Amino acid sequence: MHVAVANGVEGIIGECGGSMMCATCHCFVDSEWIARAGSRKDGETDMLECAAVAPRSTSRLSCQVRLNEEMDGLIVHLPEMQI
Numbered sequence: 001m002h003v004a005v006a007n008g009v010e011g012i013i014g015e016c017g018g019s020m021m022c023a024t025c026h027c028f029v030d031s032e033w034i035a036r037a038g039s040r041k042d043g044e045t046d047m048l049e050c051a052a053v054a055p056r057s058t059s060r061l062s063c064q065v066r067l068n069e070e071m072d073g074l075i076v077h078l079p080e081m082q083i
């Protein structure tokens with residue numbers, strides 16, 4: 001989320017600043033990348049239920065995805081709306 005917001009990626013809002021309180025950073029991790037994105041954090045699934053668009057099995061709160069070198073080239077898809 002921080003990288004997306006800092007680089008002006010439209011569709012990632014990050015209203016709560018990454019404290020997992022808003023779900024405006026919802027994204028769908030491409031199925032080819034889901035294993036490298038790691039698993040959801042405690043409470044993440046509950047917050048995803050509050051997202052503007054229904055979550056899928058590949059849904060993540062992008063503020064909870066920690067990037068590393070293995071994720072260079074990560075593909076995520078964005079929901080049609082965040083709020």
Ligand code: FES
Nearest residue numbers: 014018020023063
């Ligand atoms: S920025 Fe609010 S939940 Fe991710």
